[in-house]
Amino acid sequence: MxxxxxxxxxxxxxxxxxxxxxxxxxxxIFIYEKSKSNISKIKRLKLPGTLVKSLKDGxxxxxxxxxxxxxxxxKKLIIKINxxxxxxxxxxxxxSSKFESSKIIKRFLKRGIYWIQCxxxxxxxxxxxxxxxxxxxxxxxxxxxxxxxxxxxxxxxLNTFWKKIGSKTVIMNREKHDKIFSITxxxxxxxxxxxxxxxxxxxxxxxxxxxxxxxxxxxxxxRIAASNxxxxxxxxxxxxxxxxxxxxxxxxxxxxxxxxxxxxxxxSIIKKLIQTKKVRSKIxxxxxxxxxxxxxxx
Amino acid sequence: MxxxxxxxxxxxxxxxxxxxxxxxxxxxIFIYEKSKSNISKIKRLKLPGTLVKSLKDGxxxxxxxxxxxxxxxxKKLIIKINxxxxxxxxxxxxxSSKFESSKIIKRFLKRGIYWIQCxxxxxxxxxxxxxxxxxxxxxxxxxxxxxxxxxxxxxxxLNTFWKKIGSKTVIMNREKHDKIFSITxxxxxxxxxxxxxxxxxxxxxxxxxxxxxxxxxxxxxxRIAASNxxxxxxxxxxxxxxxxxxxxxxxxxxxxxxxxxxxxxxxSIIKKLIQTKKVRSKIxxxxxxxxxxxxxxx
Numbered sequence: 001m002x003x004x005x006x007x008x009x010x011x012x013x014x015x016x017x018x019x020x021x022x023x024x025x026x027x028x029i030f031i032y033e034k035s036k037s038n039i040s041k042i043k044r045l046k047l048p049g050t051l052v053k054s055l056k057d058g059x060x061x062x063x064x065x066x067x068x069x070x071x072x073x074x075k076k077l078i079i080k081i082n083x084x085x086x087x088x089x090x091x092x093x094x095x096s097s098k099f100e101s102s103k104i105i106k107r108f109l110k111r112g113i114y115w116i117q118c119x120x121x122x123x124x125x126x127x128x129x130x131x132x133x134x135x136x137x138x139x140x141x142x143x144x145x146x147x148x149x150x151x152x153x154x155x156x157x158l159n160t161f162w163k164k165i166g167s168k169t170v171i172m173n174r175e176k177h178d179k180i181f182s183i184t185x186x187x188x189x190x191x192x193x194x195x196x197x198x199x200x201x202x203x204x205x206x207x208x209x210x211x212x213x214x215x216x217x218x219x220x221x222x223r224i225a226a227s228n229x230x231x232x233x234x235x236x237x238x239x240x241x242x243x244x245x246x247x248x249x250x251x252x253x254x255x256x257x258x259x260x261x262x263x264x265x266x267x268s269i270i271k272k273l274i275q276t277k278k279v280r281s282k283i284x285x286x287x288x289x290x291x292x293x294x295x296x297x298x
Numbered sequence: 299m300x301x302x303x304x305x306x307x308x309x310x311x312x313x314x315x316x317x318x319x320x321x322x323x324x325x326x327i328f329i330y331e332k333s334k335s336n337i338s339k340i341k342r343l344k345l346p347g348t349l350v351k352s353l354k355d356g357x358x359x360x361x362x363x364x365x366x367x368x369x370x371x372x373k374k375l376i377i378k379i380n381x382x383x384x385x386x387x388x389x390x391x392x393x394s395s396k397f398e399s400s401k402i403i404k405r406f407l408k409r410g411i412y413w414i415q416c417x418x419x420x421x422x423x424x425x426x427x428x429x430x431x432x433x434x435x436x437x438x439x440x441x442x443x444x445x446x447x448x449x450x451x452x453x454x455x456l457n458t459f460w461k462k463i464g465s466k467t468v469i470m471n472r473e474k475h476d477k478i479f480s481i482t483x484x485x486x487x488x489x490x491x492x493x494x495x496x497x498x499x500x501x502x503x504x505x506x507x508x509x510x511x512x513x514x515x516x517x518x519x520x521r522i523a524a525s526n527x528x529x530x531x532x533x534x535x536x537x538x539x540x541x542x543x544x545x546x547x548x549x550x551x552x553x554x555x556x557x558x559x560x561x562x563x564x565x566s567i568i569k570k571l572i573q574t575k576k577v578r579s580k581i582x583x584x585x586x587x588x589x590x591x592x593x594x595x596x
Contacts, residue, residue: 096514121511121513121514122513123514124591124592125578125591125592126591131591140513141510141511141513143511176506179504179506180506180508180511181511181514183496183497183500183508183516184497184508184509184511184512184514184515184516185511185514185515185516186515187493187496187515188493188514188515188516188518188519189515190552190555191489191493191519191552192515193555193570193571193574194548194551194552194555195485195486195489195548196574196577197551197570197573197574198481198485198544198547198548198551199481199482199577200573200574200577201547201551202481202544202547206477208474208477208478210478210481210482211482211577211580211581211584211586212439212584212586213419213439213478213479213482213483214482214577214581214584214586214587215419215420215438215439215586215587216394216419216421216479216482216483216486217482217483217484217485217486217487217490217522218481218482218483218486218581219581219586219587220486220518220519220521220522221486221489221518222574222577222578222581222587223518223578223587223592223593224515224518225574225575225577225578226574226575226577226578226579229567229568229571229572229575230568232571233564233567233568233571236559236567237559237562237564240559240560240562243556243559244556244559244560246496246500247552247553247555247556249496249499249500250492250493250496250552251549251552251553253492253495253496253499254488254489254492254545254548254549255545255549257488257491257492257545258541258542258545261534261535261538261541261542262538262542264535264538266531266535269527269531269534270527270528270531272491272495273491273527273530273531274527275495275498276491276494276495276498276520276523276524277523277524277527279494279497279498279509279512279520279523279524280423280520280521280523280524281524282509283509283512283516283517283520286509286510286512288509288510288512288513288517289512289513289517289520289521289595290595293422293423293424293429294422294423294521295521295593295594295595296593296594296595297587297588297593297594
């Protein structure tokens with residue numbers, strides 16, 4: 001590949017820049033970034049890409065353009081790049097939800113331009129190019145979205161791209177993607193935010209200093225609840241139908257558990273607790289987490 | 299101290315044995331354990347304590363007896379030790395909730411015998427003496443419970459004991475303890491169990507293989523949801539009044555968040571997400587968790 005443009009050089013954008021350069025996937029990497037603070041960090045870090053001041057300089061003649069911004073930025077950017085993008089350039093993104101964003105793309109992107117949505121399953125609670133890592137995508141799943149308009153040549157091209165990056169790839173449709181990640185990612189984040197909020201509400205009401213006792217469980221949730229707020233607002237909004245259903249299902253389980261506790265239904269509780277334990281073994285077997293107790297923290 | 303008896307030598311009991319021996323806190327450590335599997339592990343591990351076959355052999359002449367069993371075992375054990383315990387022996391425990399267990403102690407323990415409840419804030423998702431560690435309690439909080447019947451000499455004795463173990467100690471009443479830990483520990487565990495259960499329910503209903511995509515958030519919860527089921531049933535039952543209230547408060551927050559998502563109330567969502575983020579910084583400042591991104595896992 002001759003030229004890749006990364007739009008938005010935060011945690012994941014900067015990780016892509018590092019990896020593309022390391023693996024020599026493109027001859028030239030261009031970076032378009034609007035945040036002044038990120039721009040100075042990129043310069044200080046000497047990231048192996050060329051910062052462009054205008055989108056046009058980055059887009060023209062690019063083989064691949066990768067949107068790595070929050071999803072709420074897509075519309076504005078699409079309207080701009082419509083002015084100079086050619087059908088030789090393929091576009092993709094790394095957004096964590098696909099429903100609303102696909103509607104924006106369909107509605108605003110110029111006809112004849114191809115965009116295949118992707119979603120690498122990686123990230124962190126920290127943001128910004130200084131936290132990016134060359135191996136961020138290594139051995140992680142990357143989902144490629146296929147729909148009735150997907151050009152199979154382009155899909156193959158992107159599949160090869162992510163494999164070169166080091167990811168394991170899987171192709172699925174948008175509906176399935178959004179359903180799966182409403183459960184495995186969006187609900188857990190939402191739950192973490194609300195659990196931490198409940199602790200804050202309680203602390204305010206009771207005037208107890210309780211965060212210092214967070215090692216009993218709360219601290220784990222606080223990590224996820226520290227994730228980037230703009231990115232997560234966009235995800236919750238994009239996938240609101242599935243996320244709402246997931247919340248309802250979860251609340252139903254909570255209420256049933258509460259009933260078991262209050263009636264001291266030992267049989268039901270033990271059955272549930274043993275059942276959920278099995279998921280951890282499955283996750284470890286699939287190498288989706290470290291097998292060290294307590295994440296190897298202590 | 300001449301003699302300490304550890305009743306129940308699992309993760310935490312065995313960690314105490316290791317630490318007491320290392321720091322030479324007692325001349326003699328006795329271990330009473332009823333599980334055959336644990337007994338053979340203790341022998342294989344050559345833990346620095348003497349296994350006793352009868353409770354009597356362990357209790358008689360002990361300066362300190364520490365209950366490290368699930369709380370549902372207390373009643374049976376108390377009735378047994380009443381036959382040979384003297385007022386020279388102090389009893390304590392390491393249970394994570396104090397309300398119901400204190401009622402059992404009050405109701406069944408022989409008059410004139412002193413029991414001061416404790417709660418070291420530590421643990422892991424793995425169980426058994428093979429996972430115990432000498433530094434399990436080091437720099438962790440240990441709560442000591444004081445009530446109107448507490449003998450201050452005994453409280454001082456236990457405070458010194460936990461400090462020798464390496465813990466930071468704090469004294470509070472039972473009500474405050476159970477309220478604080480309903481939020482910082484019991485609710486997080488309950489939420490983790492139910493989140494994983496919701497994922498399992500969804501997987502069954504949709505026939506999607508979703509656990510393999512758990513790296514987006516679910517895997518963190520699966521660790522806590524793998525914790526010992528007997529211990530956690532006992533905690534939920536013991537602290538059911540506070541835990542029920544915590545569930546209700548949490549569900550209220552979830553419903554409010556759902557409303558924000560469905561009405562795309564950006565201002566409200568962003569305010570909440572920024573607010574909860576602050577707790578993570580506070581936890582890191584208090585050194586209650588590793589400051590490495592993603593717990594330093596990758």
